[in-house]
Amino acid sequence: MHSVTAYSTEKKRRRRSFQVITVLIALILTAFVISMNTGAFAMSPKELLQTLFGWGNDKQELVLFQFRLPRIVVSMLIGAGLALSGAIMQGISRNALADPGILGINAGAGLVVMLYVAFFPVATGNSVFLLPMLAFGGASLTALLIYLLSYKKNEGIMPTRLILTGVAVAAGISAAMIVLTLRINPHKYQMVATWLAGSIGDTNWKHVLALLPWIVILLPYVFFKSHTMNVLSLSDMTAKGLGANVSREQIKLLAAGVGLAASSVAVSGGIGFVGLVAPHLARRLVGPKYQGLLPASALLGALLVLVADTIGRWIMQPSQIPAGIVTAVIGAPYFLYLMAKSKN
Template sequence: MIHPDIIRKQRIILCILLALIIMTIIVSLGLGYSSLSYDRLIPTLFGQGTFKEDFVLFSVRLPRIIITLLAGMTLALSGAILQGITRNDLADPGIIGINSGAGVAIAGFFLFFPIQAGSFVYMLPIVAFVGALVTAGLIYVLSYKKNVGLQPVKLVLVGIGFSMALSGVMIVLISSAERAKVDFIAKWLAGNIWGSDWPFIWALLPWLAILIPFSLYKANRLNLLGLNEPVAIGVGVSIEKERIILLLTAVALAASAVSVTGGIAFIGLMAPHIAKSLVGPRNQLFIPVAILVGGWLLLFADTIGRNIIEPAGIPAGIMVAIIGGPYFMYLLIKK
């Protein structure tokens, strides 16, 4: 039974975060290389803008903002699930190599399997999922000990090792690629929001529409997996089955996000920690908060990054790393 005061606190925090996201979206819509005055936003949204205003809002700004927001939410949820199933506060899809596995799969697909542009958009999340799944499976197997079970610290260390090794594989792929294709991979590695068009949103939405409600449904299972294994088994939880199901969910979430945003780490690390500090460690309470925190963090980082240096800007992945790197070191020392 969750105390009503805590539920009330969670709802207030969710409302504040929603207001913060809306404010950031409004600011982001008006900022950029092609200016769009704020008093023209509402008329343009309702079809009363000039050709330039329509193009800037509907073809450039709005799809990028929506993609960034959805990807941040997805990465945050993936990180929350990984931290729950591994009982390790340092778990994050970017840090433990899952994003790198997705990236190598996307790079290989992009370089060696030419496909029509219309199909390419919808194939990317699937290709990323396969690459991330293979990587996560290998990390899981190497971190598992028969008589002990999954070893959380070993999982992070093995994951970091995989991330470094896959970075080497990516360099080998780049060295054999054409210049134009190298530019694409370089943008992906830097965490540049490259899939900023409406088809990418339609490709991402089905994954989120299924996986976010499923994850919330499984929140209580995550609470039980956070207990020690004898207790979890005692209350009737099939530990390995639940871990594998939730691991597949986390991998699919991370893969679908990085297929359109590139290699962005630390969102899945920071958002769950911030949410836990606000509403406590129960998954039913902090996961919805973490989802909104993750969406806002990536949206804020991208808004700042693309307006610091015009017109190219600084990739969102680098902006997030500037914040997340010190935070990761703090958690590493603390834990």
């Protein structure tokens, strides 16, 4: 009787996950179409369709294929990367408030990117492909520091200590970044300020190519580890009893999460709260099983950043609001809500 009930429950969960993922894909496609026609230069639906099939004029093709489409694709890749990174951080730490931004991972990646921008020329095409690797190095060192400070022998990662350590490390790195901005020339300062705000307005197809390998390699790996993450979400004692090498698997998944966050930050700058909000909403929609949670988180993250960037382009035309500011307006109240809820 128990096995029949469990089978029925699992079947309902899979059906709900499929329905949620289908709806999210439909919403992303809708946002994709709306975003293609959002901006100072407007096109009718007919002109947009003609341009997509190569029948538009030079200006329409320039705006759509060189400005808007790469920006839309980058938004979706960044959103998926940050959301998956957040889901990993929350899973391995068993802490609902874990997020690559809050834990300081994004700040570590950002500091290295700022150091490179401050002391080396960034006009070369190769810098676009180099920045994700540099960001990964900075984020990895930060993650290692946080991991060592929050780890306790025989008890593993301490969730509360993880958050407090991450916040402290992020604050220290942010202070270093502020000092660094005071020592660079005005032209680079403007570039850095725009990047810190989480603007993806200057992205092009090179940024897509720089970010795509990280997503293509790490995303299937994380999905492959969904069963392992289900085990790690249990207590260390239970996970070990089921045959999992907890510390080794945590380090592997942490490296994947750092890679996703760092590559995204290298391209987008300071887009925060996506890794916090998307996994939480996904967990409410599809439940705690990572087979459904991970794809739902990725799709929600892609949708969130795409919508944020579209709103930023639309709300104050012809000026633009960076996507990072829009996500902060959405994410900060949600974070405070979660903090208040966790105290109850």
